Amino acid sequence: MPKIKSLEDLLKxxxxxxxxxxxxxxxxxDNVITLRVAMGTCGIAAGAKETFDKLLETIEEKKLExxxxxxxxxxxxxHAEPTVEVVExxxxxxxxxxxxxxxxxxxxxxxxxxxxxxxxxxxxETHTSINE
Amino acid sequence: xxxxxxxxLICGGTGCTSSKSELIKDNLENxxxxxxxxxxxxVVRTGCFGFCEQGPIVKFLPDNxxxxxxxxxxxxxxxxxxxxxxxxxxxxxxxxxxxKEKIDESKKMPFYKKQIRVALRNAGLINPDDIDExxxxxxxxxxxxxxxxxxxxxxxxxKESGLRGRGGGGxxxxxxxxxxxxxxxxxxxxxxxxxxxxxxxxxDRSVLEGDPHSVxxxxxxxxxxxxxxxxxxxxxxxxxxAVKRLQNAINQAKEYGLLGENIxxxxxxxxxxxxxxxxxxxxxxxTALLASIEGYRGEPRTKPPFPANKGLWGKPTIINNxxxxxxxxxxxxxxxxxxxxxGTEKSPGTKVFxxxxxxxxxxxxxxxxGITLREVIFDIGGGIRGNKKFKAVQTGGPSGGCIxxxxxDTPIDFDTLxxxxxxxxxxxxxxxxxxxxxxxxxxxxxxxxxxxSCGKCTPCRIGNVRLLETLDKITSGRATMDDLERMRILGExxxxxxxxxxxxxxxxxILSTMHYFxxxxxxxxxxxxxxxGVCKNLITYKIDKEKxxxxxACARVCPVEAISGTIKNPHEIDQExxxxxxxCYATCRFGAIEKI
Numbered sequence: 001m002p003k004i005k006s007l008e009d010l011l012k013x014x015x016x017x018x019x020x021x022x023x024x025x026x027x028x029x030d031n032v033i034t035l036r037v038a039m040g041t042c043g044i045a046a047g048a049k050e051t052f053d054k055l056l057e058t059i060e061e062k063k064l065e066x067x068x069x070x071x072x073x074x075x076x077x078x079h080a081e082p083t084v085e086v087v088e089x090x091x092x093x094x095x096x097x098x099x100x101x102x103x104x105x106x107x108x109x110x111x112x113x114x115x116x117x118x119x120x121x122x123x124x125e126t127h128t129s130i131n132e
Numbered sequence: 133x134x135x136x137x138x139x140x141l142i143c144g145g146t147g148c149t150s151s152k153s154e155l156i157k158d159n160l161e162n163x164x165x166x167x168x169x170x171x172x173x174x175v176v177r178t179g180c181f182g183f184c185e186q187g188p189i190v191k192f193l194p195d196n197x198x199x200x201x202x203x204x205x206x207x208x209x210x211x212x213x214x215x216x217x218x219x220x221x222x223x224x225x226x227x228x229x230x231x232k233e234k235i236d237e238s239k240k241m242p243f244y245k246k247q248i249r250v251a252l253r254n255a256g257l258i259n260p261d262d263i264d265e266x267x268x269x270x271x272x273x274x275x276x277x278x279x280x281x282x283x284x285x286x287x288x289x290x291k292e293s294g295l296r297g298r299g300g301g302g303x304x305x306x307x308x309x310x311x312x313x314x315x316x317x318x319x320x321x322x323x324x325x326x327x328x329x330x331x332x333x334x335x336d337r338s339v340l341e342g343d344p345h346s347v348x349x350x351x352x353x354x355x356x357x358x359x360x361x362x363x364x365x366x367x368x369x370x371x372x373x374a375v376k377r378l379q380n381a382i383n384q385a386k387e388y389g390l391l392g393e394n395i396x397x398x399x400x401x402x403x404x405x406x407x408x409x410x411x412x413x414x415x416x417x418x419t420a421l422l423a424s425i426e427g428y429r430g431e432p433r434t435k436p437p438f439p440a441n442k443g444l445w446g447k448p449t450i451i452n453n454x455x456x457x458x459x460x461x462x463x464x465x466x467x468x469x470x471x472x473x474x475g476t477e478k479s480p481g482t483k484v485f486x487x488x489x490x491x492x493x494x495x496x497x498x499x500x501x502g503i504t505l506r507e508v509i510f511d512i513g514g515g516i517r518g519n520k521k522f523k524a525v526q527t528g529g530p531s532g533g534c535i536x537x538x539x540x541d542t543p544i545d546f547d548t549l550x551x552x553x554x555x556x557x558x559x560x561x562x563x564x565x566x567x568x569x570x571x572x573x574x575x576x577x578x579x580x581x582x583x584x585s586c587g588k589c590t591p592c593r594i595g596n597v598r599l600l601e602t603l604d605k606i607t608s609g610r611a612t613m614d615d616l617e618r619m620r621i622l623g624e625x626x627x628x629x630x631x632x633x634x635x636x637x638x639x640x641x642i643l644s645t646m647h648y649f650x651x652x653x654x655x656x657x658x659x660x661x662x663x664x665g666v667c668k669n670l671i672t673y674k675i676d677k678e679k680x681x682x683x684x685a686c687a688r689v690c691p692v693e694a695i696s697g698t699i700k701n702p703h704e705i706d707q708e709x710x711x712x713x714x715x716c717y718a719t720c721r722f723g724a725i726e727k728i
Contacts, residue, residue: 056137
């Protein structure tokens with residue numbers, strides 16, 4: 001094990017250990033953006049697992065903080081799977097359909113980083129939910 | 133982001149561990165492996181989450197789902213539902229007791245809403261057995277910062293923060309450090325008092341179990357400030373998990389060079405060792421504790437000289453409590469000003485309380501000073517169990533006092549509690565309902581103090597025994613009003629004349645209950661009755677012949693066959709035989725048995 005001999009060493013060790021806690025810290029944060037991936041049977045069959053992995057991968061690649069990816073049950077839009085809902089604090093959630101692996105990357109690049117909606121992929125809300 | 137999609141945090145405090153949290157972890161890990169998900173899910177055993185009432189607690193991240201009262205056999209459903217299918221396991225969610233509403237995240241629970249965690253900042257978040265997780269959460273940065281300051285500057289920062297000793301006395305920490313810094317001596321020591329012995333208190337244990345490095349870092353900063361090279365943590369052997377985690381943390385810190393020679397490449401060297409105590413209450417008294425480390429009997433001595441001048445082996449020594457040390461690193465890192473933004477002017481910061489007794493949410497809570505007793509007991513604690521009436525809260529352990537309902541809106545800090553005839557103590561808070569008999573409670577605490585007295589000074593050794601005898605007379609209905617007056621005078625004399633804190637505070641439960649619940653004492657003495665229906669000698673059980681249907685249930689549970697009667701006819705209790713165990717009272721479904 002390396003000896004920590006200076007503040008720089010300590011900060012280096014902190015940087016390399018950061019990953020261990022980032023997921024937990026994000027979860028505690030109130031201003032976190034949540035990406036909800038529908039992973040019911042239909043979603044998984046349509047490739048939601050790849051979407052999920054691609055989202056995580058892109059987040060890691062872009063070193064984004066304050067964003068979490070959560071799997072949920074079927075959201076009911078089976079015809080448009082894989083579906084991803086983007087929930088940003090203080091904003092109306094946006095629901096996207098047919099988000100395959102490549103689209104997932106685009107979603108992060110455009111929506112999250114540039115605030116630009118992926119107009120073609122938005123599914124209009126067709127129901128009212130009693131919760132939230 | 134880490135490559136894990138889920139983190140599963142399992143409470144590894146003593147409470148949850150005794151409810152098999154370790155087995156839950158094993159089960160989860162095995163199932164996750166079976167399903168080939170070990171690269172997706174990380175299972176971590178953390179320190180205490182505080183919500184002991186609802187333990188064992190399992191938390192899923194990043195969605196923050198908080199599962200309560202989890203059993204080892206629930207692991208399968210959790211993995212299959214939550215991880216594989218992404219559905220919450222509804223039946224394991226917390227149900228809020230008043231609204232009967234299910235709450236899935238800890239942030240939304242009333243229990244957590246008013247809490248601010250400083251000493252417990254890492255408990256329930258990091259794996260206490262992994263130094264990297266502590267470092268990832270800014271660990272040891274305060275030590276690095278302190279070493280770039282002069283020792284005088286460190287002491288000055290501590291003084292400005294206004295931190296007061298969390299062990300109970302509330303002495304300003306910075307001032308204590310300044311005394312030790314100024315004291316002459318080539319060798320100095322830093323000692324951590326982890327001899328937590330109050331009945332119902334477990335905050336120091338939880339800090340050590342959940343975040344041992346925070347204590348090590350605080351002690352190292354203290355050592356630098358006064359010029360010590362050696363530290364000791366005096367911890368009772370009844371805390372095996374805390375001892376194990378602390379020892380592991382010390383080993384890891386040594387491997388990283390954060391303890392030992394030339395820390396952070398400076399001239400500062402500091403080493404730390406554990407000393408096990410045998411669990412004598414008096415050893416929480418600083419001078420007795422020091423004697424115990426030296427290998428003598430744990431008996432206190434008179435002060436002055438104070439340990440800051442003449443402590444361990446006659447050398448200048450700072451001795452602080454676990455929670456005090458846990459507060460040091462954030463103060464150095466974020467500054468005294470930040471610390472003063474929490475709490476009240478004379479008692480800045482937060483305090484950890486072990487909430488126990490007849491309250492709905494038993495557990496460990498950290499709240500800013502100045503919060504009211506009502507907020508702690510009713511908002512965080514969820515009110516009184518079984519919708520009973522609140523009677524009193526006992527703060528400060530066996531030597532604290534009982535505070536009645538009329539003071540529920542008092543803001544809690546060191547000085548207000550003392551003014552009410554109680555004290556902060558280490559932070560035990562025991563809630564009592566209407567079915568509590570105050571003389572009986574006083575007797576309970578006094579029995580503890582009598583048993584734990586070291587016997588060195590007469591007021592404590594003999595005085596407390598006399599107090600206990602008088603209390604016994606009262607609760608058995610043999611006392612006169614003169615006894616009450618004698619007890620008050622004796623109690624005050626002991627307070628003034630005992631050698632150490634144990635004796636000086638042991639009459640508090642009596643004096644405070646006599647002050648606030650005078651009626652109850654008088655009822656015992658004059659009417660020979662116990663209004664709360666607790667004192668056996670003063671109550672009688674009777675059967676109301678009108679209400680009794682002759683179901684024979686009471687007769688069947690009576691252990692001494694004192695109840696007679698034939699089926700479908702009213703029964704009767706033979707008062708000669710009755711031992712007043714209350715079994716019949718608890719059994720009768722018709723309310724036919726009266727307690728008078």
